[in-house]
Structure formats: structure tokens, C-alpha cells
Amino acid sequence: MTMPQPDPEEPRIAMPELTLPALRQAVATVVPSRLPEFFEDMQTAFVRAGEEGTVLPIRMFYRQWGVVVEIERHPATARRLHLAERAMDDPDEEIRARAVREIGDIVRNAHRAVADG
Template identity: 80%
Template sequence: MTMPQADPNQPLIPMPELSLQALRQAVAAVAPSRLPEFFEDMQKAFVRAGDEGTVLPIRLFYRQWGVVVEIERHPETARRLHEAERALDSEDPEVRDQAIREAGDIVRAAHREVAGG
């Protein structure tokens, strides 16, 4: 007996709240190879917030990583984005232009979702 395949159009995890703990757990679940980048960005955001006396860098960090999670929790969307990123190295300018459009569409849609729209 075989197990049914997961639907690539269904999210792997629910969208987490935009908090440090929830985003860390989500990144660990959907993009574990990016955890070092997550922690580096977190450290930079908190240092910048302290230096500037504002929480804006922390809010931007949460938003940035919320977008990453929003993309990566949808396997088909993540696959399309990573394929577009690889196509940016193409010798063909039309392929690169299409890749830029595709990646931009995906990232903009993820930003809208994270913003609640």
C-alpha cells in the first residue's frame, strides 16, 4: 500500500505569526538550510534597532522572513521561484527577463499575503 502524495498546492505548514519564535520554527520546518541566514539577519536587525533606537528593523526582519516562509511553505511556489532564480544565469536574455518577471510575481504575491491582503 502506498501513501498518497502531498498536494503541492497545499501549504506544508500554516502561516505562522510574525514573531521570532514562530518564524524560527517555520524556517526550521520549511527551509532548514536557511537557519544560519535567519539568525544572521536577526542579529543584524536587533543591533540596528538598538543603534537607531527604533523597532523598525525588527519589524522589517519579521516581514522579510514571513515572505520567505510564505513562499517556502507552498512547494510548487517555492519550486517555481528557485527555478526562476536558476534561470537568471541563462545566456538568453529572454529567459532571464521571464525569470525576473516570474520571481517578481511570486515575491510580490507573498508580500501581499504576509501583509494580510
């Protein structure tokens, strides 16, 4: 008996709250290879917040990683993004231009989704 394959259009996980524990768990689930980057960005954000006396760097960190999770939790969207990122190295200028547009569309849509919460 084979297990049914997940629908690539369905999110792998629900969109988490923009909190450190929720985002950490979401990153660990949908893109665990980026956990070191997540922790490095977290460290940088908290240090900047302390140095600047504002929580803005922390809010920006939450938003940035919320966007990453929003993209990566949708397998088809993540696949499109990663294909476009690889196309950025293509020698053909038109392929690179299409890749830039595709990446921009995906990231803008993810930002809107995170902002709409």
C-alpha cells in the same frame, strides 16, 4: 502500502505569526538550510534596532522572513521561484527577463499575503 503524496498546491504548514519563535520554527520546518541566514539577519536587525533606537529593523526582519516562509510553505510556488532564480544565469536575455518577471510576481504575491495576514 504506499503513503499518499502531499498535494503540491497545499501549504506544508499554516502561516505562522510574525514573531521570533513562530518564524524560527517555520523556517526550521520549510527551509532548514536557511536557518544560519535567519539567525544572522536576526542579529543584524536587533543590533540596528539598538543603534538606531527604533524597532523598525526588527519589523522589517519579521516581514522579510514572513515572505520567505509564505513562499517556501507552498511547494509549487517555491519550486517556481527556485527555477526562476536558476534561470537568471541563462545566457538567453529573454529567459532572464521571464525569470525576473516570475520572481517579481512571486515575491509581490508573498508580500501581499503577509501584509493581509
